[in-house]
Amino acid sequence: MIKDKLIGVDLGGTTIKFAILTQEGEIQQKWSIKTNIFDDGSHIVPDIVDSINHHLDMYQLDRERVIGIGMGTPGTVNRTAGTVTGAFNLNWKTEQTVKADIEAGTGLTLTLENDANSAALGEAWKGAGNNDDEVSFITLGTGVGGGLVANGRLIHGTAGAGGEVGHVVVEPNGYLCTCGNKGCLEQYASATGVVHLAQDFAEEYVGSSQLKQLIANGDEVTSKIVFDLAKEGDFLANEVVNKVAYYLGYAVAAMSNMLNPSAVVIGGGVAAAGEFLRARVENQWEAFAFPTVRTSTRVKLAELGNDAGVIGAASLARI
Amino acid sequence: MIKDKLIGVDLGGTTIKFAILTQEGEIQQKWSIKTNIFDDGSHIVPDIVDSINHHLDMYQLDRERVIGIGMGTPGTVNRTAGTVTGAFNLNWKTEQTVKADIEAGTGLTLTLENDANSAALGEAWKGAGNNDDEVSFITLGTGVGGGLVANGRLIHGTAGAGGEVGHVVVEPNGYLCTCGNKGCLEQYASATGVVHLAQDFAEEYVGSSQLKQLIANGDEVTSKIVFDLAKEGDFLANEVVNKVAYYLGYAVAAMSNMLNPSAVVIGGGVAAAGEFLRARVENQWEAFAFPTVRTSTRVKLAELGNDAGVIGAASLARI
Numbered sequence: 001m002i003k004d005k006l007i008g009v010d011l012g013g014t015t016i017k018f019a020i021l022t023q024e025g026e027i028q029q030k031w032s033i034k035t036n037i038f039d040d041g042s043h044i045v046p047d048i049v050d051s052i053n054h055h056l057d058m059y060q061l062d063r064e065r066v067i068g069i070g071m072g073t074p075g076t077v078n079r080t081a082g083t084v085t086g087a088f089n090l091n092w093k094t095e096q097t098v099k100a101d102i103e104a105g106t107g108l109t110l111t112l113e114n115d116a117n118s119a120a121l122g123e124a125w126k127g128a129g130n131n132d133d134e135v136s137f138i139t140l141g142t143g144v145g146g147g148l149v150a151n152g153r154l155i156h157g158t159a160g161a162g163g164e165v166g167h168v169v170v171e172p173n174g175y176l177c178t179c180g181n182k183g184c185l186e187q188y189a190s191a192t193g194v195v196h197l198a199q200d201f202a203e204e205y206v207g208s209s210q211l212k213q214l215i216a217n218g219d220e221v222t223s224k225i226v227f228d229l230a231k232e233g234d235f236l237a238n239e240v241v242n243k244v245a246y247y248l249g250y251a252v253a254a255m256s257n258m259l260n261p262s263a264v265v266i267g268g269g270v271a272a273a274g275e276f277l278r279a280r281v282e283n284q285w286e287a288f289a290f291p292t293v294r295t296s297t298r299v300k301l302a303e304l305g306n307d308a309g310v311i312g313a314a315s316l317a318r319i
Numbered sequence: 320m321i322k323d324k325l326i327g328v329d330l331g332g333t334t335i336k337f338a339i340l341t342q343e344g345e346i347q348q349k350w351s352i353k354t355n356i357f358d359d360g361s362h363i364v365p366d367i368v369d370s371i372n373h374h375l376d377m378y379q380l381d382r383e384r385v386i387g388i389g390m391g392t393p394g395t396v397n398r399t400a401g402t403v404t405g406a407f408n409l410n411w412k413t414e415q416t417v418k419a420d421i422e423a424g425t426g427l428t429l430t431l432e433n434d435a436n437s438a439a440l441g442e443a444w445k446g447a448g449n450n451d452d453e454v455s456f457i458t459l460g461t462g463v464g465g466g467l468v469a470n471g472r473l474i475h476g477t478a479g480a481g482g483e484v485g486h487v488v489v490e491p492n493g494y495l496c497t498c499g500n501k502g503c504l505e506q507y508a509s510a511t512g513v514v515h516l517a518q519d520f521a522e523e524y525v526g527s528s529q530l531k532q533l534i535a536n537g538d539e540v541t542s543k544i545v546f547d548l549a550k551e552g553d554f555l556a557n558e559v560v561n562k563v564a565y566y567l568g569y570a571v572a573a574m575s576n577m578l579n580p581s582a583v584v585i586g587g588g589v590a591a592a593g594e595f596l597r598a599r600v601e602n603q604w605e606a607f608a609f610p611t612v613r614t615s616t617r618v619k620l621a622e623l624g625n626d627a628g629v630i631g632a633a634s635l636a637r638i
Contacts (some may be wrong), residue, residue, distance in 0.1 A: 132477070134476055134477045134481075146577075148577065148578075150469055150470075150472075150474045150476075150481070151469075151470065151472045151474065153469075153470045155469045155470065155577075155578055155579075156470075156579070157453055157469075157578055157579020157580060157612075157615075157616075158451070158453045158579055158580060158581040158615050158616065159579055159611055159612075159614070159615035159616075160579070160611070161576070161579040161609055161611040161612050161615065162453075162469070162577065162578055162579040163577065164576045164577070164579070164609045164611075164612065165576070165577060167576050167609040168572075168573050168576050168577065169569065169572065169573070169607045172569070172607075179609055179610055180610060181606065181607065181608075181609070182606075250488065250491070253487075253488065254487050254488070254573050254577075255577060257480070257483045257484070257486050257487050258465075258467065258474075258481065258482065258483070258484060258487065258573075258574060258577060258578075259467075259474055259476055259481055259577075260474075260475070260476020260477055260478055260479070260480040260481040260483070261476060261477060262477040287500065287501075288488045288491075288500065289500075290480055290483045290486040290498055290500070291498055291499060292478055292479070292480040292483075293476075293478075293480050293483065295478070296476075296477050296478035296480065297476075297477065297478075
């Protein structure tokens, strides 16, 4: 029987997404289940196994046709051992033998990767990267992560910390980061970073602004609210967005000058602000990008949304 | 006959270096000739051909034993076409068909690469990189260049501008760079950058300093003089070196956080300052490097000196 199907799994702290794809990366079936993080996350792997087995049966897909499973996961992946550590949002407190357990439960081979790298592979393959061999990806969410593809392969580095673009320092002696350093991009361009900047800017701003009003009232302010107010013309909110775009443009230019990818793809929740943010980032980026880079690298928005993870994960099974 | 020899050529503005190496990268013979840049550099390629042919005859090395020639060159390399443009220090004003001409003249295959990338491959293979697959190289000379090896391969990027670490901005709105941008690393960590900083610092410094004296007298000051005076304890010179180390530490950390190489190797004329410079760069780097990177990436000095180019060039012929 010809092997012609890929399974992609995107493990997250609230849901686990699954998809069955063709070798060309077209999604044929997709579904998701809630992530059960109770009992130290001990239900997660069995739930994944059951869900895959159940759906293969339901779709009457002979597992002989499945090339393999690829999976993106939070935490630090030991790709050789097939284990995961430090996935705190899954309540995994010890090293998890993910690969061995899922392979034993499904009878299929599994390739593991961290979630940001999986999303990067997805966008590189079927999204804004247009299947190019040189694609950099940056995701702006609760944190800021990255995945760098050069010569068609992910850059893992010597200890798996390749692509830590969220921890490139953009403001020496700036905001203290959870990593212990100061001024990391993550502290300015993540959802919480945007709000932090808004709070600081509001304190010094004396003009009238709806954003300032919200903050002064102690109302909950999210990065989405900041971007929405900026789009509506709020002056202070625009100052905040411009500062976020400055830091992003600066960091994206550093990535571009080192890797000269055909595209730097910006994804994640904060990037939902869309062209409004992208255009401003590109504008700042132009001042920091080397001339050859400025004419050959593009700053783009991610195109796959929530599917990037499962598609990228599936691509791992091809190799 | 078994093919077991490599030829490496390192084409520079003043000399052309050659070496015959084993497949393991051991230099068996090396020699050099002056670069004749007269007549629009039209003698360069014929001189290379003659010198290779002459030495193969002299050493009675059957060219059947030669796997191929690798060559590092200034300018922009079109690796597919085997041509070079923009090598202004060679007086090459038009695109040069280097690969075709050397192959026709020697009967051997030639692989071309730019000089910074060749040196990076040399250090990665036989120098401070210890033949690891993840090595970043930065060379501090008249300019600042770089070569990045990830997954065992050079990162060229989509238009050949991968590794332009000299144009990572380290001081927004800083010194104007030849590339048109402001605050590029090259303006602070190249030989001329060090002198530029020294001149600016001297203007504002009111204490006694031999470096200040030299500059005030209008004596010629080189980056070597700045480092030598710093080693002798000159206060102003040390301030300059600390600033250079700060910018280098910052840029090297950005490289490290993105690529997490096992080593960032610092080479070139300015790096002749040795451990005196390296230790200070590492010290600054630690404040900007992501924790996992701090414990897995090393900041090292280049080990091959002038041989890096021919050795790295030769490594190209292996592939």
